[in-house]
Amino acid sequence: DAGITQSPRHKVTETGTPVTLRCHQTENHRYMYWYRQDPGHGLRLIHYSYGVKDTDKGEVSDGYSVSRSKTEDFLLTLESATSSQTSVYFCAISDNLAGYQETQYFGPGTRLLVL
Amino acid sequence: GENVEQHPSTLSVQEGDSAVIKCTYSDSASNYFPWYKQELGKRPQLIIDIRSNVGEKKDQRIAVTLNKTAKHFSLHITETQPEDSAVYFCAARRGQGNLIFGKGTKLSVKP
Numbered sequence: 123d124a125g126i127t128q129s130p131r132h133k134v135t136e137t138g139t140p141v142t143l144r145c146h147q148t149e150n151h152r153y154m155y156w157y158r159q160d161p162g163h164g165l166r167l168i169h170y171s172y173g174v175k176d177t178d179k180g181e182v183s184d185g186y187s188v189s190r191s192k193t194e195d196f197l198l199t200l201e202s203a204t205s206s207q208t209s210v211y212f213c214a215i216s217d218n219l220a221g222y223q224e225t226q227y228f229g230p231g232t233r234l235l236v237l
Numbered sequence: 238g239e240n241v242e243q244h245p246s247t248l249s250v251q252e253g254d255s256a257v258i259k260c261t262y263s264d265s266a267s268n269y270f271p272w273y274k275q276e277l278g279k280r281p282q283l284i285i286d287i288r289s290n291v292g293e294k295k296d297q298r299i300a301v302t303l304n305k306t307a308k309h310f311s312l313h314i315t316e317t318q319p320e321d322s323a324v325y326f327c328a329a330r331r332g333q334g335n336l337i338f339g340k341g342t343k344l345s346v347k348p
Contacts, residue, residue, distance in 0.1 A: 155335070164243075164326060164340040165281065180335065212280065225271065226336060228280040 125149050126229035128213050134235045141200040143232050145213030147193075154196040155180075155214040155226065156188060158207075165212065171196055203236045210234075239264040241329050243339025250317050251347050258342045260327035261309040267329040270310045271336070272301060275324045284325075285312070317346045 125148030135141050145154060155170040157180075167180030169188040177188050185207060187199045200207055213229040240263040250256050260270075271286035287294045287301045287310065294301050298317075303310040310329075314321055324343050328336040 162340065165338040167335055170335060225283055225286065227283070228273075230280050 126213060126215055126227060128211075128229040128232050130232060131230065132233045134237065135203050136237050137204055138202050141203050141234065141236075143198045143211055143213075143234070145196045145198070145229055147196075147215045149215060149217070149227075150193060151215040152193075152218040153216045153226075154190065155216075156186070156196065156198045157212045157214065158182065158209040159212060159231075160209050168198065168211075203234075205236050208234060208236045239267060239329055239331060239334070239337040241327060241337050241339045243327050243342055245342060246340065247343045247345070249345045249347065252317060252319060254317055256312075256314045256317050256321070256344055256346075258312045258325055258327070258344070259309060260311070260329070260339050261307075262329040262337075263308070264329070264331050265305075265308060267308075267331045269330040270301070270303060271328050272312050273326045273328070275326065275341075277323075281326060314344075317344075319346050319348055322346045 127146045129144045153172055156168040157165045159165050166182045168182055168186050169180055171177045171190040189197045211232045214226040216226045217224045243260045268289035272284050273281035274284045275281040285296050285299050285301050287303050292303055298315045300313040322345050324341045326341050327339040330336045
């Protein structure tokens with residue numbers, strides 16, 4: 123597995139509380155991504171980053187924000203968690219070759235339950 | 238934007254048989270098509286990928302075929318084994334765009 127870790131791996135929280143998930147990589151890859159995985163929906167992109175302090179929205183970004191202050195870390199924040207954000211969250215990384223994103227490798231995932 | 242449809246959503250085969258999963262995509266400019274395998278409770282892992290400049294790629298029991306005219310690509314697994322049981326995801330990407338994933342196929346291989 124590529125050098126990707128996620129923390130925490132499991133979290134239970136209450137509606138309305140802020141939550142931050144962390145993705146850490148040791149591969150020095152340029153691109154980092156946050157996905158959520160829900161039954162019947164596959165993997166959906168929340169936000170991604172193409173460099174330090176360079177981020178953009180994915181297809182399901184409402185209610186989420188991200189930050190990337192260092193190459194190795196990409197944080198996903200739920201400002202005020204809702205039950206609809208109960209999901210499994212995966213971080214992914216990919217490198218850049220000749221201006222193109224290369225293969226994506228996934229982290230181990232974080233299971234989030236919002237009560 | 239790109240849309241990827243994957244069929245079937247579930248597939249059950251006998252050990253030793255072949256399994257085929259098909260994905261169609263909407264953006265004719267898409268040029269990269271990976272397949273991921275996800276075992277229960279684990280992360281998706283890349284098993285094979287293909288770029289639009291080739292029509293077929295093989296890796297032991299796994300192969301992917303691409304039909305650019307029809308805008309579909311397929312995963313073929315031969316001589317299936319119980320350890321092939323997992324959820325398989327296809328994806329498509331155009332140029333420097335992001336991956337768009339299909340919704341997955343749950344493959345069950347019965348001993």
